[in-house]
Amino acid sequence: MGSTRARIAVDAMGGDFAPVEIVLGSLRAQAELDADILLVGKPDQIQEALKHHSVPPGLEIVPTEDMVEMHEEPLTAIRRKPNASINVAMDLVRQGRADAVVSAGHSGAAMAAALLRLGRLPGIDRPAIGAVLPTMTAKPVLILDVGANVDCRPKFLEQFAVMGSVYSKYVLGIPEPKVGLLNIGEESSKGNDLAVRAHQMLQENSRIAFIGNAEGRDVLSGDFDVVVCDGFVGNVLLKFAEAVGSVMLQIVREELPQGLNGKLGTAMLKPNLRRIKQRMDHAEHGGALLLGVAGICIISHGSSQAPSIFNAIRMAKEAVDHGVLGRIRAQYESPELAVADGQSSLSRGGEQPESVE
Structure with a gap:
């Protein structure tokens, strides 16, 4: 290619x-x-x-x-x-x-x-905006939709999952992307009507590796490679994650030791700090793909x-x-x-x- x-x-x-x-x-x-x-x-x-x-x-x-x-x-x-x-x-x-x-x-x-x-x-039926976020593991997670569709139907979420799986496999290099549906609980019966109906459609789709619902705490765990949701929730999630990343980077800067010893220590930590920034700073990912x-x-x-x-x-x-x-x-x-x-x-x-x- x-x-x-x-x-x-x-x-x-x-x-x-x-x-x-x-x-x-x-x-x-x-x-x-x-x-x-x-x-x-x-x-x-x-x-x-x-x-x-x-x-x-x-x-x-x-x-x-x-x-x-x-x-x-x-x-x-x-x-x-x-x-x-x-x-x-x-x-x-x-x-x-x-x-x-x-x-x-x-x-x-x-x-x-x-x-x-x-x-x-x-x-x-509807394009989706997919954003790549870091996780607790070495591999990222693709979240979609993060803003293109405020209101969704179950079949839209199913299509997001298929498109996200293709991108995750061929661009992010994940052989069999694990797909999750963002929800308020792990059980298939949890959530609103959209979540319940989408869960069933995702479970029946043989083109994706759907492993169930992803709660908010699971999104950045590394357990999921693709997480689908409507654009309203996805946009809130994305901006919250970006804010958390910025806060964490600021905390790291503020907590570095001061004075001469601090400067020497910071110099030694520069490669590590650079890698932290690359993993957490949204600017390092460039933007979101309109799929x-x-x-x-x-x-x-x-x-x-x-x-x-x-x-x-x-x-x-x-x-x-x-x-x-x-x-x-x-x-x-x-x-x-x-x-x-x-x-x-x-x-x-x-x-x-x-x-x-």
Whole structure:
């Protein structure tokens, strides 16, 4: 997999620190990853951000003069602004000029643009946003949905589990991902109507390794590789986990010994502290993957700076290289239509756009 060089369209105008931090992260990705970056946005602002840096070959500016502001209603904005940077970035994937999109801009606009420009994968009723979090073990956990669907039906959660299992297996490298349903108890009868009905559907699905309900304390235990829930609960869970990570990092900094001896001790601990930060800091993961649309789309935090953008681009490249779209599509196709290695025309955005419901 991944024999061709990935092309990643980056929304240079999206995020609190755009375009400077977006450009810096993209420059690093262009230099260090086997990928070419297409910076989509206002050329004068991008050039200004580039002028003090050497630009590696392969980096390209795709000009557009419009953007979606954070205060705008997403669906209205992307329809009213066809040349907004997020729309143009999605069009690059649909046209086959790019393999993936990364945006730290308005997350609602990114999702709406993906649905309108790229459409959903066949067999998927609702796309889901999947976030990777650290656990008590060496392997991470993928949680979805973390914000795309506030209200869900049981079959949506079942589809999230299938998509999450594909991503966990082929990108995160977990041979047989164990799937859990976020709930208030271990018993199959626990929870609301959605949880009870979803539990039954997940248990009957032979394409996933469903091992039961996951309580809140189990999410980061390492016992589960994929945890599914509706977007309301998932978003609360994600932001709480990010806050806990930030608090823990701050506590570690404050509790390090002071003075000369403290500085010497801290110097010795630097490799350990760096690994702690890599495991706990959400910026190290780059962003969340929008699964279920006919194109790779990474939605980064609005506050993303260069390191986070670099990691988001790396995340997008890994999804492209491992043929995530084709592999998900193969789960819903008849065997004779599925491609053996998981690649398909959808790897480069082969489906027509459809309406956002």
